[in-house]
Amino acid sequence: MWDWSKLSIVRGDITKQKADVIVNAANVSLLGGGGVDGAIHKAAGPELLKECKKFHGCPTGEARVTKAYNLNAEYIIHTPGPIWRGGFFDEESLLRKSYVSSLKKAIELKVKSIAFPSISTGGHKFPLDTASEIALNTISEFLNSEENEIENIYIVCKSEDTFNQYEESKRKLVG
Template structure:
């Protein structure tokens, strides 16, 4: 993966990924085709701190908001010490919530910090709780972006690292929640680009597999569809 900055214009949309055959259409998608949505959603595998021209990026934070490992640490280091100073004024964030800060030395305008669920911990409390909390992370991040007049947002893969959320189950929840958001008349057209920026290959594979279910190709040729069973998201049990 390149270490140089990646301009927003060079981040591929779902529409382009279909043309490049990086995404394989499915014969029984879970949503109706919409070219406008496919021009809005983007996938890329890179360091999220290298995305240039994106209004805000989403940090997979912990409850303290004071930095940590993984992407959280990378974002804090790239943003500089002023980010930590601002986060100290926020009194933390609940799991499933989202707050916004300035981006400081990063090549974006703002950072949305969201706290994802620790998969096994929340699952022991309630089997459905991890998904509910993860969906809240994506929904609240999108809402916070719109509330702050952002027009583009890039997500890191929330909870799929040390928090242990299975990559396919996480991608399914994120894509489904995002689809619901872009279909909501209240938010229609307010975000021009929604980017899923994965760093780990396992997360990229999950998004490439599941995106066609929620953002299908319009006027797709059935002869190029993938096997229906193989295209369905795996159950997390």
Template structure:
């Protein structure tokens, strides 16, 4: 049921389509692997753009369990920091994937708050080679961000950086759904 006077918590979310490594924000989030090593997809792109210093900074922080986060400098990125989080691999949805994915967003935002960051950009965590369905991942991202918006006294500006127009459609639909509930 919608409440006319209930605040729309999706205001903390800005949606963009493009290359996350080029965003001028305080931190970008890396959809990392547990070893925090350069990989494929967004992880590989972030490591490539940041330079070899990023891998060196990650080594002592590994391993990073699924759902947790670690923070490093951004090195050659426009972003001052990289928040590394390990998303769940999709195994059909009955193995705690939703809770683990929500933990990625929650823990990354809490790291940003702890480090007094004003803006954070997220990719669509786990939707690449980890196989999480984009529409379901978008709903979890939006609901977790909105939940934290209601809990935290100071919330950074959140950018959801979509790699494709279809990913943007999933985020927009999740925002519309969340705003109407």
């Protein structure tokens, strides 16, 4: 049974989070951009861009792994989340896929800790209440069904509103 004590919702800057893996809410080019993606590229340093260019992009919902360079982590898992278009283009399923793809990569890497941002809720405009429930449900369901060594999962929320919504969604799920 999934142990919710393994999950911490924290307020802060994901580029400062200490974890074995930091998840990047990337764009499909993997070449940096705004929001979390731009901040991670800037903090990690120019070597990250060089490594990301080798992938020639990544489809929405899939994931790619790079070194973390100047971040306080071993790896970065890059996953493009969906752009919200009213919910008519399979956005919820694609967001789940982003979390699952990232978790699968983390398990392959045999890491003990992983830090996620709130994927797709910034510039991609995914509704925060729905995205937080999808994130927490997907993480719980996946780790409940897979052999893994993950001991600590962090949801790193940049804003107070995001933090409060994740806490509310967690209360709804845990009871």
